[in-house]
Amino acid sequence: MDEKFKKIAIENSDSIVQMWMEEINSLKDGNYTSSISDELFESTNREFVNVIFTSIKNAGPPKAVESFSEKIINLGWPLSYITDGLQVFRRVTVDYILSQSEQVDSAFISNVLKSVDAWVEPLIRQLVNEYSGSWENIVSLQRVALQELSAPLIPVMDSITIMPLIGTIDTERAKLIMENLLDGVIKHNSEVVLIDITGVPVVDTMVAHHIIQAAEAVRLIGSTCILVGIRPEIAQTIVNLGIDLGKFPTKSSLKKGFRSALEITNRKIVDLETKEESIEELIQSLKGE
Incomplete structure (x- = not known):
């Protein structure tokens, strides 16, 4: 200047x-x-x-x-x-x-x-x-x-992980889900993966196809995939579309899916009060002998 x-x-x-x-x-x-x-x-x-x-x-x-x-x-x-x-x-x-x-x-x-x-x-x-x-x-x-955040994989117990999905699933996000799923299964040495679609508003043919592909990929590397969060309207849509989900387990809620995952990994939920009573009865019976 x-x-x-x-x-x-x-x-x-x-x-x-x-x-x-x-x-x-x-x-x-x-x-x-x-x-x-x-x-x-x-x-x-x-x-x-x-x-x-x-x-x-x-x-x-x-x-x-x-x-x-x-x-x-x-x-x-x-x-x-x-x-x-x-x-x-x-x-x-x-x-x-x-x-x-x-x-x-x-x-x-x-x-x-x-x-x-x-x-x-x-x-x-x-x-x-x-x-x-x-x-x-x-x-x-x-x-x-x-x-x-769009496709997190959360280890909740040894050999069990959960992938909660929320929102619309498009092709780009489906690819990310597949990558995170496979990487996470290997990283966490997971035997069972729960894919929770409770927060997915619409499950159409494309979404179901992507989920089936992800579950099949998990199966090929030696793990089991359980699809949870199947709401009644989602179940009806899947049936009407003729989508075959018979290759892997499905559950209506995450709680039921988690119980199945425990069974697959040879574990189960035990009521502590019942367990304590059983131990006490065993002790008493041993004393009686």
Whole structure:
């Protein structure tokens, strides 16, 4: 930026900031920021304009750009807040510099515009790039987290694991279910896997096909798959569609499925009170002998 114009901007920063704040505030009621509290809006605007002026004083975009971009994303504000704010700032700064100059011919105006653009354009690029990079990183992390949550495999006992499924199952998610299921069975050395579809709203031909494929894959690596959470309406749909689930056990509830899993692994649920009474009777009988 031209040193003369830079000096004008810095020496009159209070006036430029005031003009910028007034114009930004006038846009608040008619755009995406209308629901934001006045206090938060004003404090964020002042931080924004501080980042801008720090850039001109340091002759380049400041490191604060990155943290400010992350803040805007965390607040849930769109990228247009940044671009609109910088465009307004460009216009206000040009108008102010021209108003302070006696010479206002076309060459002078052109020089002012080029000088302000040389200041603002790099800042726009960096802010947009930082915002986009931070946003893509957040989306990527959220996508990984959602994938992990969409098909979890939970070991509940030695040799027994449960995969609770919630929501719609599409082709991409079915592939993830298959991968997690096979990896988890091997990792946890599972003999029995319970696939719980209680939270799956609709079981159509495609969903049933994916579940059958997953169960067959589990069987091929030497484990047993039990499908639980078969609600009456789901059972009726499966029958009407002619889907064959006869290759692996099905149960109406997770509780019943877990009992079956215990039986398959040669275990059972024992009532402790009954067990204590049996031990006591055995002791008494031994004493009697």
